[in-house]
Amino acid sequence: MIYLDNHATTRCDPRVVDAMVPWLSEHYGNPHSSHSLGVESHQAMEKAVCQIAGLLNAPVDSVVMTSGATESNNLAIRGMCLHPRQKRRHIVTVSTEHPAVLDVFADLQGSGFRVTHVPVQPNGSTNAGIVDLGQLEEAIDDDTALVSVMWANNEIGAIAPMRDIAGLCHDRGALLHSDATQAVGRIPVDMLDADIDLLSATAHKLYGPKGTGLLVVGNSNRRVRLNPQIVGGGQQRGIRSGTMNPAGIIGMATAMQLCNDEMNDHHERVARLRDHLWVTLNSRIEGLRLNGPEFGPERRLPGNLNLALPAIEGQAWMSAVPEIAFSSGSACSAAHTAPSHVLTALEIDESAARRSARFGVGRFNHVDDIEAACEMLVEGHAKLLALGN
Ligand SMILES: Cc1ncc(COP(=O)(O)O)c(C=O)c1O
Incomplete structure (x- = not known):
């Protein structure tokens, strides 16, 4: 084949597998337990989260680990729109987004949010598949809570000009989420430089394991409040409950580091x-x-x-x-x-x-x-x- x-x-890189295995075998403690086996898991996982934050130029306490980009997109978009303090009722996205964004928008439309889908430039043009910035600017108004634009498209590889898009959103007081699933590990992704407010990624597209992803919530310019979508043990500052996955997180950090270095x-x-x-x-x-x-x-x-x-x-x-x-x-x-x-x-x-x-x-x-x-x-x-x- x-x-x-x-x-x-992507195939999980053997170097990533090697980094993960000890955290599945001899170091199997629950990272939320207070005995030594738990503490060592917790410390290794925290180190990995710090490494991930550094690679994305994001504050350490802004990284929330999830099961993958689908969950991250759901948490970002629903979490922001359904926060009790959210007063704005309009959300904007692009017609070429992944279903993990489009279907969340469709659900929110069903719950009363006004949704705008912005078109992309047609095939045959140099920038085919890239969102039209003029139309995006027109679509954002003073009631827009959130704009969601993927950094790179999974079918045609089109890369969006994220920094320009962030400027358009912030001018109207809207926040910007980016599904960066296909971008992280493949092209430079810097949360602060691009001024993105929420960013989703997943390990299995960057030579890491399946079942591990992340959401970055806020950057050092702006704080973002999210309504949790999974409640339970209150892990990860209550934003995403559930026992964390040390092997997956260490695998994702290792995979991201390798992508960065190479x-x-x-x-x-x-x-x-x-x-x-x-x-x-x-x-x-x-x-x-x-x-x-x-x-x-x-x-x-x-x-x-x-x-x-x-x-x-x-x-x-x-x-x-x-x-x-x-x-x-x-x-x-x-x-x-x-x-x-x-x-x-x-x-x-x-x-x-x-x-x-x-x-x-x-x-x-x-x-x-x-x-x-x-x-x-x-x-x-x-x-x-x-x-x-
Ligand atoms: C752009 C994009 N977003 C989201 C996803 C979903 O990611 P996950 O499989 O981690 O849920 C994918 C691919 O599966 C994707 O290509």
Whole structure:
């Protein structure tokens, strides 16, 4: 299997596994217990949380550990909107967000919040898939409590200009949440520099374990009040109850540190492999079209490729080449057979959206994988064409 689906998840790096194992085996204390086994777990976990905060340039006491980005997004958006002191009743997001944001907005709309979805720039433009700042500015008013904009998109890799967006929000007294799930570990993410108020991330997209994520609540410029969404033992200052997960948290800190230390090399290598994949496929399959923004470090994640085939559906291509893991849309919404809402938000028609495929090149890919994958993809495509599929 050649794994080219690193936006769906990443392999847990063996160095991360090594850092986690002792906290699952010999050091198994409950980090909230007061005996020595508990205290050692607690101390190691606190050190990991400090490391995470440092890497994001966030205050230590602003980091809340969760089970993943879905929970973090729910806590950020519901927690802010449903806080008893929240008087504003309007919330704004972007049409290409992940369902873990869009579905929370839909629920809040059902509870009486006014919701605005801002469009993105259409396919074919340099900044395709990036939110239109003029329209975003128009959408925010004096009743806007929260704006939620993903830092990088999971299907087309489009990177949002977060610092400019933060300025637009704060000018109207609104706060900014960012689902940075695809950005953290792949591009520099600095809470204070971008002036983000709430930020979600998850370990399994950055070569860490599944089931561990985080929400940063506030930065040193602004405090944010959240209504807890999970109550119980009062852990994590009462914002998110439940026994914390030392192995997962230590794993996430280790994974983030590795991404940080290796970011420049990784960025360059992965972009080169992604370019190689695109250039080869484009030269051997006639009529391919790129979905999403033009390549470039400011605009698009380095490992991301999303393309539309001229005649074959992405799903059929996947079935014809089972040795390669890639995706015909967003793996996160694989339960739905509808064409990707991200692609249709870029004004790509439904048929072209169904003929699309997403590749995510990552840390463990090498040039040999890309070359072997191209051969199999081209061959699979030719077979389908010959079958008149
Ligand atoms: C942008 C984005 N947000 C949220 C999620 C959900 O993350 P998790 O699996 O940690 O709940 C994903 C992927 O699954 C994603 O790509």
